[in-house]
Amino acid sequence: MQNLIGKTALITGAAAGIGREIALQLAAEGVDLFLLDVDESGLADTTETASLLGVKVASRRCDLTDSKQISATIQEVLSTWGGVDILVNNAGVAFYGPTHTMTAEQWDWLLGINLLAPIQITRELLPSLLNRPEAHIVNVSSICGLVQGNRFSAYQVSKYGLLGFSEALRAEYSRQGLGVSAICPGPVTTRLFEVAPSGRDGKQTPIPPRWICTTPELVAQKAVKAIYRDQGICLVGWVAYVLYYLKRIAPWSLDLAFRFGRRRRMKKKAQQLALQAEQQFERSAESSSKAA
Known part of the structure; x- marks a missing residue:
């Protein structure tokens, strides 16, 4: 996109962390916002702060595990604005623990929020996005969508899927003026790991040390630049770069580490x-x- 002033954006998970920062930075670029989250208090705070930047801001509580709520929200967006120019699928959750201890309900919950909701939102907004002179989809994936790990398999499956969905959309619709970016940060200083349920008895979900983490502000900056540049995959943070190139240059090294x-x-x-x-x-x- 050459210019964001006067554009409209729908952002999920906008109450805190990466979603909040993307909302504020898009607002600073002159983008009107429609914000979604289940955290009504945080959502209200982001809405108020973004409004101070002189743009129109609407918000709604939406549970992304409920497909009917999602459809109702999309209909509200379409009736209010007729569509959006930018879609940011940011909301995400994690689960820590051995794969064999995860229940079907836990898998459904995580995949519903991280993968199925972005697919549904994109699918229902796609006709209006394609009807714009140019539009852009930002899917906040993760380095976990590119490099394997352990005890976060459901999270990784969802991020691999979101990255694949992004690349498929980009291949199919780029010629029609639809840009698609997958943002793949390393660990970020958000509450993702802090609030993630743990499937290991007596053990909490480990929180990455701050020295290996990047910030939500930097992720948001890279996301906005990706919209301007129509960047396909956007790595954020030194950890993401190291793991990405290690996987491509010496993939055997990661496998060796897990088999040690x-x-x-x-x-x-x-x-x-x-x-x-x-x-x-x-x-x-x-x-x-x-x-x-």
Whole structure:
């Protein structure tokens, strides 16, 4: 986009963190805003602050796990403004813990907010976006959408999916004036990890140390630049760059790191299973003798 003054934007997860900063920086560029979040208090604060920058700001509480609420919100946006020029799918949640302990409900909750909601919002707004001379979609993904890790599998699946969705849209609609950017920051100083549920008994979700984190302000700055430049994938933070190029130059190194200590752990696991089998056999034999 050459000029953002007078444009309109819909932003999810606008009550705090990255969404709030993107809202404020777009407002500073002269963009009118329609803001969504489930945190009504934070949403009201962002709305008030953005309004001070001299743009029109509307907001609505919207639970992104509820497809009916999403559709009702999109209809309100279309009836109010006739559509938007910029869509920012930012809202996201995380879950920490072993994949095999996650319930179906936890998977549905996370994928619903991080992946299915952005797909639904995009799908329902796409006709109006394509009807603009130029429009732009910003999907806030993560370096976790490019590089594997552990104990955050559902989060990574959602971010890999969002990145793939972004690239598919970009390939399909670029010639029609629709720009699509996937923002892929490393760890950010937001409350994402702090409020993420933990599936490990007695252990909280680990919070990355601040020295490896980037800031929501920088992510927002890069997002706005991506809109201006029609940038496809936008890395943010030194950690994101290191992991991105490590994955491409020496992908074996990451796999090696995750397999470190495998033989020792496999041997210990085999011993534990053998001990369990022996104990089970002894209990069965004891039960048989008592029955006799």
